[in-house]
Amino acid sequence: MLNDKAVPRPEYPRPQMVRDRWMNLNGEWEFEMDHGKSGRARKLHAADRLAGKIIVPFCPESSLSGVEYKDFMASVWYRREFHVPAEWQGQRVLLHFGAVDYEAEVWINGVSAGRHQGGYSPFWIDITDLLVAGDNTVTVCAEDDIRSGLQSRGKQSAQYHSHQCDYTRTTGIWQTVWLECVPRHYISGLKYIPDPDNRCLHIEGSLIGEADGFVFSAEATFGSKNAGNGRAVVTGQKVELTLSLAEIHLWEPGVPNLYDLEVRLYHGNECVDKVSSYFGLRSVKWNDRAILINGKPIFQRLILDQGFYPDGIYTAPSDAALKNDIEISIGLGFNGARLHQKIFEPRFLYWADKLGYLVWGEHGSRGLDITSPMGLERMLPEWMEIVERDFNSPALIGWCPFNETWDVKAGPSRIAQDDEVLRIVYHVTKAIDRTRPVIDASGNYHVITDIFDIHDYEQDVEKFSARYEPMKTGGEVFNTFPDRQKYEGQPYFLSEYGGIWWNPEQKDDKSWGYGDRPKSEEEFIARYKGLTDCLLDNPRICAFCYTQLYDVEQEVNGLYTYDRKSKFDPEIIRKINSRTAAIEKESSR
Missing domain, CATH: 2.60.120.260 (Galactose-binding domain-like)
Structure with missing residues (x-):
């Protein structure tokens, strides 16, 4: 790399497709x-x-x-x-x-x-x-x-x-803005489909230049040990290769096994292009109860992460800051995050891959009018680029193109969402990625979805618990908008809850949070535990997402402050979150 060490964010910006010859223009x-x-x-x-x-x-x-x-x-x-x-x-x-x-x-x-x-x-x-x-x-x-x-x-x-x-x-x-030097014929894209059941990785390569008849090769290593080699002849500008693996090391939350991968393009005996990469071997499936990772129901203890920084706004001040947000979340007992209303940069996903941290990819759909097909025209091309960009991350466990698709108020009336916009985006996402579940619109209003999720910011623990109690014995499923969406037997995910307002150090009258503020730290902890216990103890709930990891500006319901200082003893929160969930107990019997 050609780079001045003084430039901000100097690290390589695309960790799963690395070349030596590049120049950072930051x-x-x-x-x-x-x-x-x-x-x-x-x-x-x-x-x-x-x-x-x-x-x-x-x-x-x-x-x-x-x-x-x-x-x-x-x-x-x-x-x-x-x-x-x-x-x-x-x-x-x-x-x-x-x-x-x-x-x-x-x-x-x-x-x-x-x-x-x-x-x-x-x-x-x-x-x-x-x-x-x-x-x-x-x-x-x-x-x-x-x-x-x-x-x-x-x-x-x-x-x-x-x-x-x-x-x-x-x-x-x-x-980051950067220059990259590539040969006349080069590898322009790589798509990995892990297949642990068949002990292999399926690779789809895209190339630029007339590469028909070139040879595409891949070599996987785990640690310092060779784990598999493969070659395939290029047809046109596409190539497919199934790489058999001699050793199986599964990637799971908290167990971030990663293989290194080196991909080359040959013309005759000459190597004309080389890319360094990595992958994780894991499967994602789902039934009517749970989301299965490598065949096991793992309760997803998620935190809402907005991806904002006091000094950089959308941009992390350093690569270390991206890693730190994941580490403080893990320290609180969470095993993943909803990356909320923003597409996070690839370096965040890199650290999630390296640290064994689950993430849901969600578009920043807020502000987009989807009451007509115009919303589809504007949103879909960008969303397709996003799905392609992040496809290879083993940490990425599911997709959510929209969040809370509220009706648009126009004068004295309200205009409802165009259901076909959600339906088409769902089907296009599934066409690009058949390996992950897709939530059409988190919280509301569902049209077609693999996972049924809702948002519930009720602060009274007794009222909150009463809503979900019938589900424990197969009773009625709580649906926030039964007139607009229908539960059809999918895994059930409480993808926003809590948001407890706690800001004793912040006296600004513009501060904002959900519900009534606790009067003491002890009251906060009791409420947090009551809400969270309700979800962990319910065998019909497979995941939760607490709002949120840290405060953002005037929104002060984070477990950390905006400058990433802990509000509570992290060990107390970790113990509450880390309890074995009912769905995990059932699977171990």
Whole structure:
């Protein structure tokens, strides 16, 4: 890698597809706001300089960016120079963006190189033919309008101020920008389908260039020991290979066994491309009671993780900060998280894979109007890119494209969701990924779903418990919206509960949480234990997700503060969460 160690977020941004020749473009860029969206008319894409400076990959709303501008920005511009190493000549050069919110256009040396729509998914552009000898210039324009109803905004506030459970916005570049040198014929994508029952890994490879007749090879190792080798001839630009494994080491929560994988592309006897990767061997299945991991019902003790940071907003200040969020969650007795209303960066999934931590992939669908097919047009292409990006993570246990699809108020009436939007997104997700369960819309309103989940923020332990008591003996299943959704015998998941408001150190009158505030730490713990015990003791409930891991701005129902300081003795919470669940007791008999 060619990289200045002083640049922020210097680590390799795509851990499951690593090449040696790359250059990190994070650091200082020129920057300019364009509130009137007149930059193209003013030819900013060809300008010699922009008015200000910014530190990429941090959004201009963040303190780490050096800008810290909190108001709406309709359009922003970025510019920097870079030099392509001489040894890259004769190869292809790809320009990668981890994420740009929301609609981006990229120019190289004043010439438009490509566009991308979607604030959460990555994109890359082959810029080889636009490069010149010596210094080159990349310019980016990002347009963002979270109030339009035509884009997914997640938990970014559509009001000037943050309020309740909506927080500071993110505009423009918010993940690593980097260059990659690739050969004329190269591996552009890898898809892994683990198959522990048949002691193998199925690999689907995509290639760029006329590679018909090339040979694709894969070698797996576990530790320092060879675990399997395979080769297959490429047909067109696709290849499929089943890699038999000599040793079986299953990936499970808390047992993060990972195989290393090296993939090569040969033309005759010449290796023209090489990629380093890894995979986990595990299966995910489900029946009417539970989600099975490697054939075993493992109660999913999940925490809601919003993916916000006080100084970086959407962007973690460091790779260590991503790892730390998982470690503090595990320390509280959770075995996974709902990655809520945001697509987390690949480095987070890397640490989840390495630490044996379950995650649910969820789009930042909040703000998108799905009362008509227009929502599908805007959301589906981005969602497909996301599913493809994260497919290979063993930690990722299920998909959830939408959350709480409330009706849209238009004047005196309300317009209901277009059920076909949810149905189509569900079926497309299943077509791309047949290995994981899909929740169509977490909480409400279900149309077609593999897992039936609800949200319940009742704070009274007795009332809360009474709702789920009949389920223990096969009685009526509690349904929050029986007039809009129907339970059809799926595994039952309480995917949001708790949210207990606790902020003795925060006196701000804008603080927000669910229900009434406990009067003491002892009252908080008693409520937390009562709510959680109810779910662990119910053999018809297979998973819970507590709201939430840490406070975010004015929302103060975290078990940690926003700056990641523990509010309670983590051991007390860990003991409550770690009790054997009823569904696990039944399976051990």
